[in-house]
Amino acid sequence: MIRKRILPLLAVSVMTIAAAALLSACGSLGKGQGKPADVTEQKATDTDSAALQAVHFVHRLDDYRPKKDHYNFYFTYKTVHPWWDAVALGMEDAQRQYLENGITVTYEYMAPPAASAEDQTARLLQAKEAGYDVIGVDVADEAIISPLLDELSDSGCKVMTFSSSDASEGCKRIAYVGNTHNYEDGALLTEALCKKLDYKGKIAILVGSKGAPCHEDRAKGAMDTIATYPDMEIVAVEYDMDSVDIAYDLTAKILADHPDLDGLVCCNMSNPVGAAKAVTEKGSNAVIVGMDHDREALHYLKDGVIYCLGVQDCYSIGFNTLQVAVMIADGNLPGELYPEKTDETTTIIYQKDASTMLEMLYGDIS
Amino acid sequence: MTKKNISNRTFVITAAIGSALITVILILNTLWASRQTIKATDEAVSAVSSFYLNAMANRRARTITNLINNNFDQMEKAVDVIRDEEIETQEELRSSIGMIKSLLSLSRFALVDEDNVVYTQYTTYTGGSRHEFLAEGELNGRTISTVYLYGSSKQLCLAIPADFKAMGKSIKACFVQIDIRDIVNLLAFDDDQESTNFGLYSKNGGNLSGTELGPAVSDKNIFDITKGSVPEKDWLRFVDDFARERAGSLNFTVGDTKETLCYEPVQNTGWELVVLIRDSVIRDQIHSISEQNLSITKYQLTFTLIVTAVFASILLLEARIIARKKLEAEQENSRNLRSMATTDSLTGVGNKHAFSEAELELNPKIMAHEIDKLAIVVCDINGLKHVNDTLGHAAGDQLIRDASDLISRFFVHGSVYRIGGDEFTVLLQGEGYDTMQTVIDRFNRTAEENIRKDAVVVSIGYAVLDPSDEQLHDLLKRADQMMYERKRALKQMGAKTRD
Structure with a gap:
C-alpha cells in the first residue's frame, strides 16, 4: 500500500525534474549566446539525482514552423564512436517528431x-556538390577544417557545426550546437581531482586527437587549474587519438616512468x-x-577505479542540432529563433x- | 429393573436436547469441513500456481520465438525484393526500404554495406560502433541481439546476411529492430493481467521489457530483489539458470507476501521470460469462493434448522393431539368398562351391582335421616317362566326387554335397576318421588290393559321412606310385600304367573 502511494509521488517528482530540465534546455536554445557551464551549479549536482540530470531524453520540437515539407542534410563527425551514436539517437528523435x-x-x-582531417575534408568536398540543405560538421581539426567551411559557405552551402568541436573563431559557419x-x-574535472588529492601530487594528462578543439580546450583547462596549485606537478601530457588501446599503453608507460603518480586527467571518452x-x-x-x-568507464566509476566523470548531454545535442539545421535551411540566421552557439550541459x-x-x-547490462 | 413411565415433559426435553446436539454437531462439522477445505486449498495453491505459471511462461516464450522467426522470414523476402530492383541511387534505396517497411509491417528495417554504412528509410549513417552484430565482423546466418537505446527503450535486433549490389556498393546484411515494448503489448493478450505479471529479463537479471513484475520486484533487477529473500543455494541456481538459458521457478517472500515466479528462456535471444503470480491472489480467490460456499452452507444450515424446528413443533403438536386422543379413548373405554359393570347387558338399565352401589350410597344417609324423599318401586314380570318354557328364551329375553322399556318409559325420573331374572327396582327421589303416585296408577292401569292385549304385564309394589327405616332394604321388604299382593291381584285378572 505504501509502495503504491510512494511510487506515483516518485514518478511525479522524476517527471517534474525532467520537465524542469526540459524547460531549462529549451530555454537555453532561445537565449542567444550560450554560456559556459556554471561550475558552482555543476558542483551542486553532486547529489543522488546528478545522473538523472545529466542527460535529458524527453524533448519536444519548439513552435517553429518549417517552410518546407522535406529537408535533406549531411552531417559528419570526427570518428565512429559510441559518443556520437548517442548524438545520433537525439537526431533520430527529432526526425521522428x-x-x-x-x-x-x-x-x-x-x-x-579514425579521426582524420583529411577524411573529413574529402567528405565535405563531396557533400558540397550534392546540394544538401545544410551541412553539419563536428570539426576534426579547426586549423584545417575552418577554412574549408568558409569555402563551403562562400560557395552557397549552409554550414553549421555541432556536437563536441566548433570551428575556429571567425569562421563563417552559421551556428554551433554542442x-x-x-x-x-x-x-572542473581537474579541480575535483586536486581537491581529492588535497591539492598536491603528480598529475598526468591524457588528451584525445591532436587539434580537436574540444580535447585541446579541456587539456588547457586542466593545465591552467593545476598551475594554480604550487604543490601539484604535471608529469606527462599524451594524445591517444581517440583509441582506448593507445590510452592504455600511454598510461602504462606513464605509470612505469612515474610509479608515484597521484592522478590522471582524461580529456575524451577513450582516455578514462x-x-x-x-x-x-x-x-x-x-x-x-x-x-x-x-559503458566501461561507468563500470570503473561504479567500482571506484575512476573518481568522477563529466557527462555531456549528447542526446540533447543531437535533437537540437536537427532543429537548428531545419531553421538554417529555411534561411534563418542566429538571433530570435536560435543562438549562434547553443550551449549543452555537462554534469559531473x-x-x-x-x-x-x-x-x-x-539498460543495466553488465 | 424398574420401568419408569415417560411423561410428555421428558419426551419434549429429550427431543430438544437431541435436536440441539444434532444442530451443534452439524454446525461444528460444517465449520471443520470448511477450514479443512481452506487448509487443503492453501497447500494446493503453490502447486497449482507453478503449473499455471509454467504453462503461461512457455506459451509467451513461444510467442516471441514465433515473432522472431516471422520477422526473419519477412526480412529474407525483403532482401529478395530489393535485390531484384537494381537500385542505383540513395533516393531509390530509401524509397524501397520505405515500401518494404510498409508492406511487411517491419518497424526499423535497414541495410548495411561493406563499409558498415547503414541505410534506413530516412537516414544513412556509419554504424560500426552502434550495432553489436557489426562489431563481430562477418555475419553468419540469423543473428539476434539486444539493443539498449541510449536512455530510452530497448529493442530486439534481428540481422541476416545479404549479398547483392545497390548503388554500386555491396550490401552485406539487413536488420530490423523491434521495440521490446511492442513485444510486451503482443504478449499482453491474456485476460489475467491483474493477477499475473510478466517481464523480459537479460542474463544479468536486468528488466528489458519495462514491465513491472508485481509490486515487490517492480521493474528492478530481479537478482537484486530476490537476493536475500531466498536461500543462497536457490538464488545461485536462479542466477545460473538465467546464465545458461534454462527454465525454472522460484518461490520467495517479500514482507508477508509469498511470490511464485516461473521463467522460460526465449530461444536464441539470451532473454528469460519471467511470469509471476502472487500466491495470495489465487488464495484470495479461492478464499472468496470458500467464503461464498461457507455463507451458502450457513444459509442452508439456518434453513435446515428452521425447517427442523417447524417440523419438530408440528411433531410435538401432533404427539400432544395423539396423546390427548389416546387419553380420551382410554377415558371412554374406562367409562364403558365401568358402565358395563353397572349396566344390565340385556336391558340397558342398571344391574344388581349398580343397585348395590346405590344402596351403599343411600344407606348411610337413611341412617342419618339426611333423606326425606325416597321411595322404591319393586317390579316383577308376570309369566316369564311360561314364555321361556313355551316360546323359548329368546322370547323370554324379549319379554324382559319389553318390561324394562315399559318401566323406564313410566318412571322417567327414577333410577331403574334389574336385580333379578324378572325383577326390577326403581329408586325415586326428587321429582320422581313427587309424581310417584300418578305414575304408579297409570302404570297399573297399563298393566291391567296389557292382560287383555296379551302384552307384557308387570306387577309392582312400592314403599316410601319411613322415619323408622334404617336401610334401603327396609323399604325393599315392604315394597316386595306390596308387589306380591299386586301379583296375586293381577293373576286374578288373568295375568299369567309362574304357576
Whole structure:
C-alpha cells in the first residue's frame, strides 16, 4: 500500500525534474549566446539525482514552423564512436517528431573509422556538390577544417557545426550546437581531482586527437587549474587519438616512468577507459577523472577505479542540432529563433551515480 | 429393573436436547469441513500456481520465438525484393526500404554495406560502433541481439546476411529492430493481467521489457530483489539458470507476501521470460469462493434448522393431539368398562351391582335421616317362566326387554335397576318421588290393559321412606310385600304367573 502511494509521488517528482530540465534546455536554445557551464551549479549536482540530470531524453520540437515539407542534410563527425551514436539517437528523435508533423527529414550521418582531417575534408568536398540543405560538421581539426567551411559557405552551402568541436573563431559557419565550455569542463574535472588529492601530487594528462578543439580546450583547462596549485606537478601530457588501446599503453608507460603518480586527467571518452584499465592492472593508486559516459568507464566509476566523470548531454545535442539545421535551411540566421552557439550541459557524476547512469544508458547490462 | 413411565415433559426435553446436539454437531462439522477445505486449498495453491505459471511462461516464450522467426522470414523476402530492383541511387534505396517497411509491417528495417554504412528509410549513417552484430565482423546466418537505446527503450535486433549490389556498393546484411515494448503489448493478450505479471529479463537479471513484475520486484533487477529473500543455494541456481538459458521457478517472500515466479528462456535471444503470480491472489480467490460456499452452507444450515424446528413443533403438536386422543379413548373405554359393570347387558338399565352401589350410597344417609324423599318401586314380570318354557328364551329375553322399556318409559325420573331374572327396582327421589303416585296408577292401569292385549304385564309394589327405616332394604321388604299382593291381584285378572 505504501509502495503504491510512494511510487506515483516518485514518478511525479522524476517527471517534474525532467520537465524542469526540459524547460531549462529549451530555454537555453532561445537565449542567444550560450554560456559556459556554471561550475558552482555543476558542483551542486553532486547529489543522488546528478545522473538523472545529466542527460535529458524527453524533448519536444519548439513552435517553429518549417517552410518546407522535406529537408535533406549531411552531417559528419570526427570518428565512429559510441559518443556520437548517442548524438545520433537525439537526431533520430527529432526526425521522428518532424515526420509526425508531416515534415520529412532525411540525412546522412557519417564518420571515418579514425579521426582524420583529411577524411573529413574529402567528405565535405563531396557533400558540397550534392546540394544538401545544410551541412553539419563536428570539426576534426579547426586549423584545417575552418577554412574549408568558409569555402563551403562562400560557395552557397549552409554550414553549421555541432556536437563536441566548433570551428575556429571567425569562421563563417552559421551556428554551433554542442559543448561550448570544454575549457571549463577540463578545469572542473581537474579541480575535483586536486581537491581529492588535497591539492598536491603528480598529475598526468591524457588528451584525445591532436587539434580537436574540444580535447585541446579541456587539456588547457586542466593545465591552467593545476598551475594554480604550487604543490601539484604535471608529469606527462599524451594524445591517444581517440583509441582506448593507445590510452592504455600511454598510461602504462606513464605509470612505469612515474610509479608515484597521484592522478590522471582524461580529456575524451577513450582516455578514462584505457587509463582505468592500466591503473587496475598495475595496482596503482592514481586517481582518475575523465570525460563522457563510456559503458566501461561507468563500470570503473561504479567500482571506484575512476573518481568522477563529466557527462555531456549528447542526446540533447543531437535533437537540437536537427532543429537548428531545419531553421538554417529555411534561411534563418542566429538571433530570435536560435543562438549562434547553443550551449549543452555537462554534469559531473560520481561513484554513487554510476548504477543509475548505467541503467539509464545501457539498460543495466553488465 | 424398574420401568419408569415417560411423561410428555421428558419426551419434549429429550427431543430438544437431541435436536440441539444434532444442530451443534452439524454446525461444528460444517465449520471443520470448511477450514479443512481452506487448509487443503492453501497447500494446493503453490502447486497449482507453478503449473499455471509454467504453462503461461512457455506459451509467451513461444510467442516471441514465433515473432522472431516471422520477422526473419519477412526480412529474407525483403532482401529478395530489393535485390531484384537494381537500385542505383540513395533516393531509390530509401524509397524501397520505405515500401518494404510498409508492406511487411517491419518497424526499423535497414541495410548495411561493406563499409558498415547503414541505410534506413530516412537516414544513412556509419554504424560500426552502434550495432553489436557489426562489431563481430562477418555475419553468419540469423543473428539476434539486444539493443539498449541510449536512455530510452530497448529493442530486439534481428540481422541476416545479404549479398547483392545497390548503388554500386555491396550490401552485406539487413536488420530490423523491434521495440521490446511492442513485444510486451503482443504478449499482453491474456485476460489475467491483474493477477499475473510478466517481464523480459537479460542474463544479468536486468528488466528489458519495462514491465513491472508485481509490486515487490517492480521493474528492478530481479537478482537484486530476490537476493536475500531466498536461500543462497536457490538464488545461485536462479542466477545460473538465467546464465545458461534454462527454465525454472522460484518461490520467495517479500514482507508477508509469498511470490511464485516461473521463467522460460526465449530461444536464441539470451532473454528469460519471467511470469509471476502472487500466491495470495489465487488464495484470495479461492478464499472468496470458500467464503461464498461457507455463507451458502450457513444459509442452508439456518434453513435446515428452521425447517427442523417447524417440523419438530408440528411433531410435538401432533404427539400432544395423539396423546390427548389416546387419553380420551382410554377415558371412554374406562367409562364403558365401568358402565358395563353397572349396566344390565340385556336391558340397558342398571344391574344388581349398580343397585348395590346405590344402596351403599343411600344407606348411610337413611341412617342419618339426611333423606326425606325416597321411595322404591319393586317390579316383577308376570309369566316369564311360561314364555321361556313355551316360546323359548329368546322370547323370554324379549319379554324382559319389553318390561324394562315399559318401566323406564313410566318412571322417567327414577333410577331403574334389574336385580333379578324378572325383577326390577326403581329408586325415586326428587321429582320422581313427587309424581310417584300418578305414575304408579297409570302404570297399573297399563298393566291391567296389557292382560287383555296379551302384552307384557308387570306387577309392582312400592314403599316410601319411613322415619323408622334404617336401610334401603327396609323399604325393599315392604315394597316386595306390596308387589306380591299386586301379583296375586293381577293373576286374578288373568295375568299369567309362574304357576
